[in-house]
Amino acid sequence: MATKKEVTVEEKLRTLFDLQLVDSRIDEIRNVRGELPLEVEDLEDEVEGLKTRIEKLNTELENLNTEISNKKNLIEEAKSLIKKYTEQQKNVRNNREYNSLSKEIEFQDLEIQLAEKHIKEFKAQIEQKKEVIKQTKERLSERENHLKHKKGELDDILAETEKEEEALIRKSEEFEGLIEDRLLNAYKRIRSSVKNGLAVVSIERGASAGSFFTIPPQVQMEIASRKKIITDEHSGRILVDPALAEEEKAKMENIFASI
Known part of the structure; x- marks a missing residue:
């Protein structure tokens, strides 16, 4: 497991979003098994x-x-x-x-x-x-x-x-090791309390993904600056800007393809 170190807010957001993508992929696999x-x-x-x-x-x-x-x-x-x-x-x-x-x-x-x-x-x-x-x-x-x-x-x-799930679980643990405990605990708490286990979402058409509540332009700018962790006041989810989300999705797709 990787050692934790001082990282920028942007790096924290990227790692959190990567972790979310991995955990969501695990959720999809388990949903396929269903009941x-x-x-x-x-x-x-x-x-x-x-x-x-x-x-x-x-x-x-x-x-x-x-x-x-x-x-x-x-x-x-x-x-x-x-x-x-x-x-x-x-x-x-x-x-x-x-x-x-x-x-x-x-x-x-x-x-x-x-x-x-x-x-x-x-x-x-x-x-x-x-x-x-x-x-x-x-x-x-x-x-x-x-x-x-x-x-x-x-x-x-x-x-x-099974093989893919085991590899994804290891990848999830790897990302968890890069996130400070306070932030990781917050992520897990949000994930367990929201629909579909989505604790980190990007902004889509001026609102947090899956929400109909518009985010004020000033807040959107703060999110895009990647200077601090910002949560949606309605759902409590951690928010990231669309550009960061697309970059991480592309990166993670390559990782998923190699698993």
Whole structure:
């Protein structure tokens, strides 16, 4: 990074305008990317969310199948007990023993009915979850394809602009190193608070670029003299004269062409 030194106001204005041109070029590159990085990030999150949902639904399916298996085992056990109690009834010694076994048989029969009811409910839940899984997989496939397309777009743009952006960032840092801290901080403050990040603008048709407020002729002369830093009283932007702006634009175009 270049060392800071005492420079004239005109040199400060030229360096500030050069920095603005570089930073505006970086802004253009990032605007080309636009919302793509955020779109890709959102799509990645959505895809992960859908995958997690499918995993959860598959786990729930496994649990339901386990529940069905458990209920079927319970039914088999109940049937075995009914068979056992029915056999025992043939050898009872009194009505009390017979009635007691009848109650056991009745209870096991109720257990079977309840288990069969649960199995029916579990099977209905399984069909419902299978349908949700099918729909979620379709959505996942569609989102994955969309993500692939958007990633391809982003990769293409990055391949075209990444090298240039990195070179421009280095150039921006180089110019920042030539500007005194107070002035650089003012530039950054203005840049962050105005439209399009334009902190340094030239006069166009008697007004600051992008403004409809006319600058008085006396102020225009002061700006053209390049003896002090003058800001637009309406927007707060730093102003430079058209001739200086054109000279620096031509110079920077050559630099941009070599990047």
